[in-house]
Amino acid sequence: MQGRNSTVAQSHLRSYSRPPVRSDIPLDAEPPDKDTLHKLPLTGMPLVTTGLRKARLIKNSRFEGVIELFSDEKSGSGQISPDRLNEVFHFDGRNKTDLDLIKHLSQLNSYDVYTVRVAMRRLGIEVEDVETLQLSPELRNRLVPHMRSFTRPLLHAVYGAAQKEPEDLKDLIGLFIAPDMDVARENLARLSHRMRIDVTAIPKFIEDYGDVYLSLAYYQYCLDQNKPQIHSFLAAMEEMQQTASLKQAANLMATCKMLETKITGVVHDIANVLEMFRIRTIDMWEKMSEETFRRMEAMIIGYQTSIGAALCIITVKMNAWNQQFPQKESGGPWSRADFLMTNMRPGLELVQDISYEDPQ
Structure with missing residues (x-):
C-alpha cells in the first residue's frame, strides 16, 4: 500500500452513506459473538474439553488470538494464550486434539464465520451444528x-422487474420453491435449462447463491459500521501530527503516516473488490450457467479470508482506540501517542493488499 494515493482511499470514506436499516429489527448494543469478526465462541466447535466449550477466542488490542475464559464487568476479562492452556486444562490422548484445534484457530486473522468455515474445511473437520458457523437470523435480515x-x-x-423484492432470504428462497405464477414457473424451467440442473435442484442453488453473496453483504456491512470510527481515528492522528510537542518524535510521525496509509488502503481495497464483484455478477447473468456461478462462487470464497482479515484488524484497532479514548477530548497528546505505538501499531504488518484479479 506504500505510495498509494491516499486521496482516492479517503474518497471512499467521504462518500460513506449508511444503508437503510430495517426498522423492525432491534439494534443490539452487543451483537452475538458469531456475528463479529474478532470473537469466536467455542460452544459449537468439536471439542472434548468441557471448560473450553464454554470459552471463546478473541483478538486483543495487539491483534493476538487469546482464549477468553470469562468476561464480566466486575472481574474483567480472563485471557490466556493458547500456548499456556495446559496450565489451566489437562490434555492427554483423550483431548489432545482440542489443543491442536485451538492453536490453529487462534492463528486465523479473522474469526468471522466465513473464514472459520474455510479453515475447518482445510482441516477436514466438520462442525456438527451448522448454525454454529452461520450468521444470526437477525443479522441476516x-x-x-x-x-x-x-x-x-x-x-x-x-419473475420480471415488477416483482416486489422479499424482506428476507427465507422468503426469497420460497419464491423459487413454490412459484405462484404461470410465467414464473416457465421462467424457472428456463433457468434450470440454462443452469443445466433439474428444477428440483433450483432451491439448493438459491441457497448456495444466497449464502455466497451474503458473505459479501456481511463484509460491506462491517466496512460501513467501521467508517465513522475510522473518520474519528484519522482526525485524531491528523491532530497529533499538528501537535508541536509531538512533531519532533520521528518514530511517532512515521507510525502515524503508516497507520493512515494502511487504514485508508484497506478501505480502498475492500470497497473496490466488493464493487467489482457487483459488476461481475451483473455480467454473469448475461450468460448464466451453473459453471459460471460455481466459478464466481469459488472466486468469492477465495477472497473471504483476506477480506475478513483486513476488516478484523481494522475493527479490533478501532474498538481499542475508541474504548481507550471514547471522547475527542479523552487523554493527552502523549497518552495517545503511547497507546498508538504500543497497541495500534502491533499486528498491522499482517494487513496485505487485496487486489481484484479477474480470471477471465
Missing part, C-alpha cells in the same frame, strides 16, 4: 439491503 444488488438479477430472471 439486517443485511437484506446490502444483498439486493446481488439477488435482484436472479429475481428478475424468474
Whole structure:
C-alpha cells in the first residue's frame, strides 16, 4: 500500500452513506459473538474439553488470538494464550486434539464465520451444528439491503422487474420453491435449462447463491459500521501530527503516516473488490450457467479470508482506540501517542493488499 494515493482511499470514506436499516429489527448494543469478526465462541466447535466449550477466542488490542475464559464487568476479562492452556486444562490422548484445534484457530486473522468455515474445511473437520458457523437470523435480515444488488438479477430472471423484492432470504428462497405464477414457473424451467440442473435442484442453488453473496453483504456491512470510527481515528492522528510537542518524535510521525496509509488502503481495497464483484455478477447473468456461478462462487470464497482479515484488524484497532479514548477530548497528546505505538501499531504488518484479479 506504500505510495498509494491516499486521496482516492479517503474518497471512499467521504462518500460513506449508511444503508437503510430495517426498522423492525432491534439494534443490539452487543451483537452475538458469531456475528463479529474478532470473537469466536467455542460452544459449537468439536471439542472434548468441557471448560473450553464454554470459552471463546478473541483478538486483543495487539491483534493476538487469546482464549477468553470469562468476561464480566466486575472481574474483567480472563485471557490466556493458547500456548499456556495446559496450565489451566489437562490434555492427554483423550483431548489432545482440542489443543491442536485451538492453536490453529487462534492463528486465523479473522474469526468471522466465513473464514472459520474455510479453515475447518482445510482441516477436514466438520462442525456438527451448522448454525454454529452461520450468521444470526437477525443479522441476516439486517443485511437484506446490502444483498439486493446481488439477488435482484436472479429475481428478475424468474419473475420480471415488477416483482416486489422479499424482506428476507427465507422468503426469497420460497419464491423459487413454490412459484405462484404461470410465467414464473416457465421462467424457472428456463433457468434450470440454462443452469443445466433439474428444477428440483433450483432451491439448493438459491441457497448456495444466497449464502455466497451474503458473505459479501456481511463484509460491506462491517466496512460501513467501521467508517465513522475510522473518520474519528484519522482526525485524531491528523491532530497529533499538528501537535508541536509531538512533531519532533520521528518514530511517532512515521507510525502515524503508516497507520493512515494502511487504514485508508484497506478501505480502498475492500470497497473496490466488493464493487467489482457487483459488476461481475451483473455480467454473469448475461450468460448464466451453473459453471459460471460455481466459478464466481469459488472466486468469492477465495477472497473471504483476506477480506475478513483486513476488516478484523481494522475493527479490533478501532474498538481499542475508541474504548481507550471514547471522547475527542479523552487523554493527552502523549497518552495517545503511547497507546498508538504500543497497541495500534502491533499486528498491522499482517494487513496485505487485496487486489481484484479477474480470471477471465
